[in-house]
Amino acid sequence: MNFQKLREQVLDANLDLVRQGLVLFTFGNVSGISREDGVVIIKPSGVPYDQLRPEDLVATDLNGRILEGNLRPSSDLPTHLVLYNSFPGIGGVAHSHSEYATSWAQARQPIPCLGTTHADYFHGSVPVTEVMTEDEIAGDYEHNTGLAIVRTFRGIDHESIPAVLVANHGPFAWGPDAKSAAHNAVIVEAIARMAFFTTVIKADAPAIGSGLHDKHFLRKHGRHAYYGQPKLKRDQ
Numbered sequence: 492m493n494f495q496k497l498r499e500q501v502l503d504a505n506l507d508l509v510r511q512g513l514v515l516f517t518f519g520n521v522s523g524i525s526r527e528d529g530v531v532i533i534k535p536s537g538v539p540y541d542q543l544r545p546e547d548l549v550a551t552d553l554n555g556r557i558l559e560g561n562l563r564p565s566s567d568l569p570t571h572l573v574l575y576n577s578f579p580g581i582g583g584v585a586h587s588h589s590e591y592a593t594s595w596a597q598a599r600q601p602i603p604c605l606g607t608t609h610a611d612y613f614h615g616s617v618p619v620t621e622v623m624t625e626d627e628i629a630g631d632y633e634h635n636t637g638l639a640i641v642r643t644f645r646g647i648d649h650e651s652i653p654a655v656l657v658a659n660h661g662p663f664a665w666g667p668d669a670k671s672a673a674h675n676a677v678i679v680e681a682i683a684r685m686a687f688f689t690t691v692i693k694a695d696a697p698a699i700g701s702g703l704h705d706k707h708f709l710r711k712h713g714r715h716a717y718y719g720q721p722k723l724k725r726d727q
């Protein structure tokens with residue numbers, strides 16, 4: 492067992508968060524999963540990004556049992572595992588404390604869809620979880636954070652809205668693989684920033700109309716997508 496390719500991809504996705512200015516110090520973490528093997532690769536806890544090597548990443552199973560690695564996994568691993576176990580289609584999870592998305596999380600406000608940048612990626616508002624109870628916090632906190640996210644998605648399609656704000660904490664995003672999860676985390680920050688400015692300019696700025704929202708989301712996603720180029724070999 493080695494998962495070298497997956498390790499490299501997950502490392503690169505973690506570095507994407509740094510390159511895009513989403514993380515301070517060692518905050519944030521990205522993981523990826525090999526569904527075939529039931530193996531999750533995640534950033535180790537507390538290691539500076541500029542020192543990370545592929546072999547430093549930790550391999551676990553879907554119960555969090557460490558399969559490979561001498562370092563402790565990110566303390567948010569149990570949250571990632573709940574998402575992998577509950578959202579079977581996803582292949583990567585990214586978490587950051589990026590400034591604007593975290594500000595919305597701290598305000599306990601979903602990010603409203605005010606324009607097409609948001610609509611290109613999310614078929615609705617980016618929701619916010621309920622505030623966690625004292626028992627949830629005192630208990631298996633990171634696992635319970637995952638459960639709070641999953642509860643938020645009762646009635647919401649996690650593939651159409653691939654991110655959430657954990658109340659008073661920050662965003663989690665996911666996607667088909669680690670790179671796309673990190674990409675979605677970057678997009679969440681960008682749309683959080685734009686929504687912040689929009690609502691400063693006009694506090695009651697109306698949400699994008701459903702016609703324009705559907706147009707932008709559906710031209711990039713689903714059976715009738717036509718945005719971009721047909722799948723090229725180099726993209727696969």
Ligand SMILES: [Zn+2]
Pocket residue numbers: 519586587588660661
């Ligand atoms: Zn966090």
